[in-house]
Amino acid sequence: MVELDLEIRQDTLFVRPEGELDLGVADLLRNALEESLNKNPVRHLVLNLSRVSYIDSSCLGVILGRYKRLAREGGRVSLVGLQPHVRRICELSGLFRIMGEYTTEEEAVARAG
Amino acid sequence: MKVINQLKMEFLSLPANVAFARVAVAAFASQLDFTLNDLEEIKVAVSEAVANAIVHGYENSPTGIVRVLVTLLETGVEIRVEDNGKGIADVKKALEPAYSTDPERMGLGFVFMQSFMDRLHVDSSPARGTRITMIKNINNRGAAAASQGGH
Numbered sequence: 001m002v003e004l005d006l007e008i009r010q011d012t013l014f015v016r017p018e019g020e021l022d023l024g025v026a027d028l029l030r031n032a033l034e035e036s037l038n039k040n041p042v043r044h045l046v047l048n049l050s051r052v053s054y055i056d057s058s059c060l061g062v063i064l065g066r067y068k069r070l071a072r073e074g075g076r077v078s079l080v081g082l083q084p085h086v087r088r089i090c091e092l093s094g095l096f097r098i099m100g101e102y103t104t105e106e107e108a109v110a111r112a113g
Numbered sequence: 114m115k116v117i118n119q120l121k122m123e124f125l126s127l128p129a130n131v132a133f134a135r136v137a138v139a140a141f142a143s144q145l146d147f148t149l150n151d152l153e154e155i156k157v158a159v160s161e162a163v164a165n166a167i168v169h170g171y172e173n174s175p176t177g178i179v180r181v182l183v184t185l186l187e188t189g190v191e192i193r194v195e196d197n198g199k200g201i202a203d204v205k206k207a208l209e210p211a212y213s214t215d216p217e218r219m220g221l222g223f224v225f226m227q228s229f230m231d232r233l234h235v236d237s238s239p240a241r242g243t244r245i246t247m248i249k250n251i252n253n254r255g256a257a258a259a260s261q262g263g264h
Contacts, residue, residue, distance in 0.1 A: 022135075023164040024128040056160045057221035058131075058168075085153050092228055093221050 004032050011043040014105060018051035021059035030062045037066070043075040046108045050081030060093050067098060076100070078108035118144060118185040126167040126177035126196070135159040138183050142190045146251055154229035155190070155249055161222040162194035162245045170198025170243055189231070189250035201237040208235065 002019035013036055021029065036042065045066055049055070067077045077099045082090060090096060102108035120141045124130045135156040142155050163179055171177030182193040201207045208223050227233050230247040237243040 020132060022128075022160055023131045023167065026128070054156070056157055056164070057225060058164055060221060085150075089157065089225070092225065 002028065004029065006032065006036055008036070008040050008042065011041060012046055012109065013037065013040070013042045013044070014046045014048065016048040016051065020054035021052055022054065022056050023058040026058040026062050029059055030065070033062070033066050037069065043070065043073065045070055045075070045077045046080060046105055047077065048080040048105055049086055050083070052086055053083060055086050055089050057093070060089070060095065063095070063099075071098075078102055080105050080108050114186050114188065116184055116186060120183040121180070123178050123180045125175055126171040126173075126179050126198075127175050128164075128167060130179070131160050131163050131167070134163045134179075134181055138181065138192060141183050142185065142249075145185055145190060147190075147249075148252065151249065151252065155192070158226045158229045158247055158249075159192060159194070161225050162192070162247065165222050165245070166194060166196035166198065166243065169201070170196035172199065189248055192230075192247045192249075193244060194247075195242065195244045197242040200239040200241055200243055201235070202239050204235050204237050208233075 002017050002021065002025040005016040005018070007014045015033065017029065019025070033045075047063065063077065070077060079090065079095070079099050079101045081103065082101060087101075090101075100108065100111065102111060118141070120138075122134075122137065124133065138159045139152045139156045143152055147155070159181075163181070166177070166179045167173065177196060177198055180195040184191045208227070209220070223233070226245070226247060229249075231250045232248040234246040235243065236246075
């Protein structure tokens with residue numbers, strides 16, 4: 001099971017999931033993000049993955065889907081606090097070519113702003 | 114090749130079983146001299162193979178049966194993941210990077226399996242199902258270092 005912690009500040013949605021992001025939680029993650037994006041005037045997404053110990057293609061696909069949605073409107077997706085194994089998966093998938101990686105949420109907001 | 118140990122398991126094609134399968138296989142494979150990093154890679158490969166069976170083979174129907182066979186050999190581990198789902202029409206195309214029938218899945222599943230395992234073989238035919246066979250060798254750095262250390 002995964003816990004999602006969603007917060008909106010100005011035009012940015014912060015998501016801080018905890019646990020393992022795989023097929024078992026992909027629908028939950030997708031629905032929670034979509035609901036939040038539909039209800040709020042969000043431009044950017046900051047994904048804090050510092051409490052995520054595992055990720056695979058199911059949830060990378062969810063992240064990519066939200067990137068496509070936000071990028072159409074000129075928004076960005078930033079990744080924060082990646083653990084080594086998660087970073088390797090993101091690297092292999094080519095995610096860093098389209099999303100910035102930051103150490104802290106503050107850095108993500110400042111640098112992406 | 115001498116078989117050291119073997120695990121067979123079957124479970125329903127439920128997304129929750131992806132986590133179960135990767136943890137079970139990695140725990141079993143840890144009987145061999147794999148590094149923690151190797152075990153992490155095995156976990157990803159198993160997850161992707163099982164997710165493929167559930168999402169593509171059984172098209173998210175929760176009533177399919179996924180079978181996993183794990184064989185521990187002296188040289189490494191062989192992992193088979195089988196389903197009796199709809200199969201893959203063009204295996205060669207499915208193995209191309211970024212090929213996916215679902216725009217959100219990016220076709221990364223097979224990319225990870227290929228990257229993290231030493232060998233990957235996919236047998237599939239439409240309406241009969243898919244069998245993914247993956248092998249990961251034990252890295253012999255430890256043995257090499259020991260033999261260099263003299264007698």
